[in-house]
Amino acid sequence: MSLYDQIAEVLQKGQVAEVQRLVKEALDQGLKSEGILNEGLLKGMMDIGDRWKRNEAFVPEVLIAARAMNGGMEVLEKALADEDVKPKGTVVMGTVKGDLHDIGKNLVVMMMKGAGYKVIDLGVDIPAEKFVEAAEAHQADVVCMSALLTTTMPYIKTVVDEFENKGVREKYAIMAGGAPVTEEYVKEVGGDFYTKDAVSAADKLAEIIN
Numbered sequence: 001m002s003l004y005d006q007i008a009e010v011l012q013k014g015q016v017a018e019v020q021r022l023v024k025e026a027l028d029q030g031l032k033s034e035g036i037l038n039e040g041l042l043k044g045m046m047d048i049g050d051r052w053k054r055n056e057a058f059v060p061e062v063l064i065a066a067r068a069m070n071g072g073m074e075v076l077e078k079a080l081a082d083e084d085v086k087p088k089g090t091v092v093m094g095t096v097k098g099d100l101h102d103i104g105k106n107l108v109v110m111m112m113k114g115a116g117y118k119v120i121d122l123g124v125d126i127p128a129e130k131f132v133e134a135a136e137a138h139q140a141d142v143v144c145m146s147a148l149l150t151t152t153m154p155y156i157k158t159v160v161d162e163f164e165n166k167g168v169r170e171k172y173a174i175m176a177g178g179a180p181v182t183e184e185y186v187k188e189v190g191g192d193f194y195t196k197d198a199v200s201a202a203d204k205l206a207e208i209i210n
């Protein structure tokens with residue numbers, strides 16, 4: 001079994017320490033971070049997601065797999081951070097209020113950090129006021145939001161409106177993404193940018209901040 005397959009397998013069993021050990025081993029063997037992420041960690045996460053959809057796995061199993069995913073990403077993040085150092089700009093990032101999904105957000109954060117940006121990660125379930133406070137406190141260039149549920153997607157508008165209400169909307173570029181989010185939707189609710197995945201989100205920063 002390849003190292004990628006082993007990572008995907010132990011991730012689904014929720015074995016954090018073993019996932020981290022295998023990710024380290026893969027890095028030591030010279031495997032690329034991108035391959036470890038896509039073929040190993042994400043592959044395992046998608047497999048358990050599919051099993052959940054088919055009622056072959058249950059929420060606690062998805063949760064422990066998610067914890068193992070984040071553990072593996074910590075190791076990868078360190079490796080990516082070592083590759084680049086000078087901050088190119090500041091980003092405030094969070095998953096919107098009511099939404100606890102953080103794997104995609106963490107991936108976006110990791111790619112942005114890896115691309116050389118300072119990222120203030122607010123976490124999950126973040127109310128609109130917190131986005132504004134953090135953007136102001138850290139003099140951010142870009143405010144980023146993640147939403148994974150069709151029920152929390154409308155909160156992107158709440159956050160944009162909060163920036164308007166506080167009179168600071170023009171100071172920041174606002175970008176949003178997440179599985180149910182579309183470019184049309186982000187534009188419709190007054191945001192500036194949509195990107196579909198972590199790599200394109202990090203790439204987009206180079207266009208926004210210059």
Ligand code: B1M
Pocket residue numbers: 045046048049050052053059062063066067098099100101102103104105107108144145146147148149150151175176177178179180194195196197198199201
């Ligand atoms: Co949730 N969940 N979940 N869940 N969960 C989904 C999203 C769902 C599609 C599953 C399903 O039904 N098939 C479904 C949403 C349906 C919908 O709204 N249309 C769903 C549901 C319904 C729920 C609950 C309501 C279930 C319940 O309790 N009845 C509940 C809600 C809890 C809450 O948030 N309030 C819930 C709970 C959970 C867990 C806690 C068990 C767990 C989350 C653990 C965690 O995140 N720490 C979980 C998980 C793991 C999933 C699935 C299986 C995987 C999500 C994921 O991590 N994907 C998911 C089904 C699936 O996607 N197969 C599902 C991998 C990740 C890398 O992708 O997050 O899309 P993603 O991020 C991508 C892009 O979207 C993009 O880049 C990322 C990387 O490429 N992106 C951005 C994300 N943010 C971006 C921001 C950007 C740009 C790009 O710019 C700023």
